[in-house]
Amino acid sequence: MIMTKQSSNPNSNQLDGNMSDAQAMSALKQHGPKIFWAIVVALASYFGWQYYQNNHAKIDTVAADSFADISERNDALVLGLNNPDLDEAAQNLLKKEQDNLFADIDKLVASHGKSAYAWQALIIKAHIASDTKDYKTAITALQQALNIDLKDDGLKAITSLRLAQVMLADGDKEGALAIVNEKMPPAFEASKQELLGDIYVAKDDVENAKKAYETAWNVLAERQEVRSLLSVKMQSLGMNPKPITQKPSVVAEAKPQITDGENKKADDTANNQTSDTSATQ
Incomplete structure (x- = not known):
């Protein structure tokens, strides 16, 4: 991951060479949610797999087949939604497919509402709704996902963080703050503090x-993990984050890549199913 260039002048307006603070924050607002969702989807897949391994759950083939179909259709739908050149007729077809997909997700949740498949399907629904700025639908889906008791602190933290971000996007700053201030596993401390910083901004x-961003940066520094977007946020507030020496990446072919930089400790959380501990600074 590319780090932003550090300026010798603490009052410099330059980021990444020629990008101004305003341009940087505009880019962040445009692409940040997509990057966050990429992290969420990777973590969701990983934790869902870990959940079944750890609990030796019997595979429900009906739910599994239903979710496989939902996942495949979601991939196609996302490709269409990201195509800026679609005409009105194609857009209408996409909207119809989105409605049908949401209906099938609701059916899966109604019939297998306590399963990890239902949780993952609701994450997909929230993702699409959020991307189309239907925040109310996204919030409802995430609240449903949060109410599924999978007895896994990692899954709960993923859902809570995403719910808080969508609530913030919908203008509910106090609601988002209340969610983020709940107890979460230490593996998610950096993400929690970064989102706290966003809410305070x-x-x-x-x-x-500044305090929240600094805390997040310090946690990442201890792990030798880099988040260039967090660096941009800090610099936009006049902060000068210390460069982090990134540890060599180890590609684990058997597991999805988790770009959030918290895969190792998230793995520990899933395997050990640690109890909630207070991460409030």
């Missing part, structure tokens, strides 16, 4: 935003 509470 939205509340125009610059000092608390």
Whole structure:
């Protein structure tokens, strides 16, 4: 991952060479949610697999087949939604397919509502709804996912973080803050603190935003993990994050790549099913 260039002038407006603060934050707002969802989808797949391994759950073939169909249709739908050149007729067909997909997700949840398949299907529904700025639908789906008791702190943390981000996008800053301030496993501390910083920025509470971003950066530094987007956020507030020496990446072919930089500790969380511990600073 590329780190932003550090300026010798603490008041410099330059990021990544020629990008201004305003341009950087505009790019962040445009692409940040997509990057977050890429992380969520990777983590969701990984934790879902770990959940079944750890609990030796009997595979429900009906639910598995239903989710496989939903996942395949979701991939095709996302490709269409990301195509800016579709005409009106094609867009209408996509909307119809989205409605049909949502209906099938609701059927899966109704018939297998306590399963990890239902949880993953609701994550997919929230993803699509959020991308199309239907935040109310996304929030409802994530709240449903949060109510599925899979007895896994990692899955719960993933859902809570995403719910808080969507609530923030919908303008509910206090609701988002309440969600993020709940107890989460230490593996998610960096993501939690970064999202806290985002919420404080939205509340125009610059000092608390700086503290949260700094805490997130320090956690990442301990892990030798880099998030260039967090660096951009910090620099936009006049901060000068210390460069992090990134540890060599190890490609684990048997597992999905988790670009959030928290895959190792998330693995520990899933395997050990640690109890909730307070991560509030």
